[in-house]
Amino acid sequence: MSTPPVAPSWPYCAHGADPATDPVGCPGIHVPGHTACLAHLSDAERGAYMAGLTPGAEVDHRGTTFTASLLTALLNALRDPSTGHARLGLAWFDSAIFEGDADFESVSFEDDARFMSAIFKSHAEFDSAIFKSHAGFMSATFEGAAKFMLATFGGFGRFRSAIFKSRAEFDLAIFKDTAGFESATFESRAEFISAVFEGAADFTSATFEDDVKFWSAAFEHEAGFESTVFQRGAGFKLATFKGDASFESATFVNAVQVGPLACAGLLVLSGAVFGGPVTLSFAARRLECRRTRWSSTAEIRLRYATVDFAHAVFEYPLTIAAEPDPFVFTGGRQLSEDLFANAPDPGVRMASLRGVDAAHLVLADLDLSGCLFAGTVHLDQLRLEGACTFDTAPPTVHWRRWPPVRFTARRVLAEEHHWRASQPGAARGWNVAVLGAGRAGPLQLAPVYRALRKAFEDGKHEPGAADFYYGEMEMRRHADDIPHSERGLLTAYWALSGYGLRASRSLAWLGAAMIATVVLLMAFGLAQDAPKQTATGTVPAGGGKITFDIDKGDPHNPTGDRFSGVRFEKALNVTLNSVVFRSSGQDLTTAGTYIEMTSRLTEPVLLGLAVLAIRNRIKR
Structure with a gap:
């Protein structure tokens, strides 16, 4: 069941109205001084009306049905002799129906041009048209091609809810104010090639069913x-x-x-x-x-x-x-x-x-x-x-407490920067989180570092993987959910070798351990003099077999000058052998024996950590 036509708000022509089938009839607005629209005036009345038009005059033909010849006659009446183009003032074509080609090419609209809900059943040509004020095509329907090439819209260009059933061309068009195509539907190709939108361009909820350029x-x-x-x-x-x-x-x-x-x-x-x-x-x-x-x-x-x-x-x-x-x-x-x-x-x-x-x-x-x-x-x-x-750790030395803290260069996530910058007494150089970045702590960042480490390992980028392993261990060391014993082990691992990744740290500890070993051996570990072997035995009466017991005396604790060049050489020999897990064969006191045992346990470990760190930095 079709919806009955609604009478327009303006005085309308009503030509062809039928109370039973079409109570409204023609919705065209009355031509001033008449009771019919432009399409239904007599030839004499229409001619008299058009003869009274001058270029730039206001026209109101809402709801009027235009044939191609009728539109041409109207535009000829408004044609400016100096330019050869029609010039309209305030133009009302709301709900107008253009049954033939609507040729507005090069027409100048000096005031608002209103084509709301107009229907263009054939081509609509507005090429090079000039809209000096607002142009309203809201809810208009273009059943044929719509051409606005080189058109200039001085005010708003409103095409909200317009329907373009055929090709729409706005190539080289200029929209000096807002171009509104909200909810417009382009069922065929639409072109805006080299168009210029000097104001806002609004295509919200528009639909392009074919290519748009x-x-x-x-x-x-x-x-x-x-x-x-x-x-x-x-x-x-x-x-x-x-x-x-x-x-x-x-x-x-x-x-x-x-x-x-x-x-x-x-x-x-x-x-x-x-x-x-x-x-x-x-x-x-x-x-x-x-x-x-x-x-x-x-x-x-x-x-x-x-x-x-x-x-x-x-x-x-x-x-x-x-x-x-x-x-x-x-x-x-x-x-x-x-x-x-x-x-x-x-x-x-x-x-x-x-x-x-x-x-x-x-x-x-x-x-x-x-x-x-x-x-x-x-x-x-x-x-x-x-x-x-990736970002890196700040290289500055932090003097908040003793000993000072220096962050060595490594790849660091932005979120670690944000977390460290938020801590009390944070060192300078850590980036503060921007608004909306949220806050992730060590508990959330440890698995992120772990996953990125694996990604780098799969990509055969070992130095990058090493940096993310360092970050993972750092986050674990600072996380609140791990036991204190595990945190202590991680702290020791960090302090001694930077989690097996800082060769300089391991070598520094190895050097310190070797120096301490040398000093302790010179002070307490080396015997005063090398004990000499002695032989004791008995000679049976009457001759015969002689039996000797060979023994070495206990080393004597050192006295006198313990830090001599000779003792340094011996202590260094013991220490260097300990680094490679060998015994030096030197005569040591009881304290020296324990010092050597400790050295043989710790120093090779430190050397191994240094070698591991170097390998992790150069492996590909």
């Missing part, structure tokens, strides 16, 4: 594509955004490539859904991809950007890589990077991977110094390619 379009203010649906190609090649660009919750069903484009502000893809294989190429200050969903393989190639990828969902390989050179379009045309003239570093920084399943994630040539990893799943399967860099 914004090639080389310039967005000089904010651009909104929130909840927009791109059923096929989303062409933004060489497009530039001077302000923020938001594609939040947009849907890219079959887009193969998006970009390359440049955005000087924040580029938002949070909540966006990608239905097929896609390559994104962006040069942007900041890229936000929180909660994005990827249903197929994808590659994101970036320049200059800081990327927030928290809670993104993907089940297929996804690569995020820094592009070393400016993007080049087919034919050799290069994406302009004038928007980044004050940012000479084209490097890409990862801000967050929290909540991501990294099993299929590949990162290439990214700066991970500020990346938040706590909460990332399957981090041990993360693939790092190229020159992925």
